[in-house]
Amino acid sequence: xHFSTSDILVLALSASVASxxxxxxxxLKDPITVPFIPFNSSVTTTAAPAQTPVSFPLANGFPDxxxxxxxxxxxxxxxxxxxxxxxxxxxxxxxxxxxxxxFNELFEVAFYTDLLVNITTFQSGFEIExxxxxxxxxxxxxxxxxxxxxxxxxxxxx
Amino acid sequence: MGTLQDVQAVFTNAxxxxxxxxxxxxxxxxxxxxxxxxxxxxxxxSSAAFLTTSVRDFAFTALQGFTVPGSCxxxxxxPLNIFGTLNVLNAKDLTNKNGTAQFRVxxxxxxxxxxxxxxxxxxxxxxxTVPIANYYVNGVWVTFDAEFPFEGFQGNGTFNEGLxxxxxxxxxxxxSSADEVALATSFGPxxxxxx
Numbered sequence: 135x136h137f138s139t140s141d142i143l144v145l146a147l148s149a150s151v152a153s154x155x156x157x158x159x160x161x162l163k164d165p166i167t168v169p170f171i172p173f174n175s176s177v178t179t180t181a182a183p184a185q186t187p188v189s190f191p192l193a194n195g196f197p198d199x200x201x202x203x204x205x206x207x208x209x210x211x212x213x214x215x216x217x218x219x220x221x222x223x224x225x226x227x228x229x230x231x232x233x234x235x236x237f238n239e240l241f242e243v244a245f246y247t248d249l250l251v252n253i254t255t256f257q258s259g260f261e262i263e264x265x266x267x268x269x270x271x272x273x274x275x276x277x278x279x280x281x282x283x284x285x286x287x288x289x290x291x292x
Numbered sequence: 293m294g295t296l297q298d299v300q301a302v303f304t305n306a307x308x309x310x311x312x313x314x315x316x317x318x319x320x321x322x323x324x325x326x327x328x329x330x331x332x333x334x335x336x337x338s339s340a341a342f343l344t345t346s347v348r349d350f351a352f353t354a355l356q357g358f359t360v361p362g363s364c365x366x367x368x369x370x371p372l373n374i375f376g377t378l379n380v381l382n383a384k385d386l387t388n389k390n391g392t393a394q395f396r397v398x399x400x401x402x403x404x405x406x407x408x409x410x411x412x413x414x415x416x417x418x419x420x421t422v423p424i425a426n427y428y429v430n431g432v433w434v435t436f437d438a439e440f441p442f443e444g445f446q447g448n449g450t451f452n453e454g455l456x457x458x459x460x461x462x463x464x465x466x467x468s469s470a471d472e473v474a475l476a477t478s479f480g481p482x483x484x485x486x487x
Contacts, residue, residue: 225306
């Protein structure tokens with residue numbers, strides 16, 4: 135969803151480490167096989183993409199992007215993660231909130247990535263005929279996808 | 293899906309009220325997205341004056357439908373409930389008038405009985421409990437109806453346009469909050485989108 139989620143997620147991960155709960159990094163096994171098409175690449179292919187669901191990590195390393203990738207994501211999203219300090223002693227239920235939000239965000243990234251691929255490779259049912267509408271929609275969806283990026287790689291703060 | 297309202301309430305009660313502002317900013321940003329998606333469908337930007345509230349477990353359950361089973365290794369660490377799937381068979385046929393909603397569930401996922409009820413959560417109003425009818429069993433599949441009282445039972449309806457959430461609960465209790473509904477839910481959420 136939203137740029138402040140990364141700090142939120144940092145809090146969740148670091149707090150769970152601090153409380154000695156088991157920590158499984160959020161990396162899934164198979165690299166993406168559907169190409170991630172950034173907004174300003176020229177899309178001329180008419181080949182159908184692989185009929186596989188989006189899987190992580192994405193080409194830019196998400197959910198563990200490099201610092202450079204993170205800067206690009208923030209640029210595309212129109213803003214930055216919050217640099218304000220997180221709460222010092224959140225309860226267990228607060229962490230559950232963060233886990234749910236992170237899980238939801240991973241779903242949203244996958245969803246919008248899939249949708250963008252379908253539109254920019256002109257899949258049946260996803261065609262946008264008018265060029266202005268096509269560009270406007272792809273721009274809006276790319277920003278939404280970038281806004282959906284939570285991050286998992288920042289330093290522990292708690 | 294109304295979930296972030298619950299997230300804010302939980303942060304306040306879990307010694308993390310400093311995060312409420314950030315969630316509020318996210319709710320607003322998501323609203324901006326929603327306006328866009330509604331406009332390109334030629335709908336009014338806002339679906340209702342007060343969007344429907346929800347509870348985290350409903351969102352967590354709904355997300356399972358988009359997740360390849362077994363593909364999220366840490367899913368079991370999230371201490372939220374996953375309810376039985378509540379299939380709404382005729383959501384597209386329902387309008388801002390009274391109607392009848394049709395549901396189907398898989399009885400192997402959670403308990404179901406002909407004395408159960410459907411509870412509707414709409415807007416910021418008290419949940420509305422309606423007994424189920426036409427209970428029919430076909431193997432593991434159970435179908436049933438329930439009134440969809442958009443206009444209410446005496447024209448004093450409390451449903452909003454936009455999203456309404458349904459849950460199946462045992463018996464015929466009235467609930468005083470969405471939280472209470474979630475605690476009693478066996479199947480849900482069923483989703484309705486009016487306009």
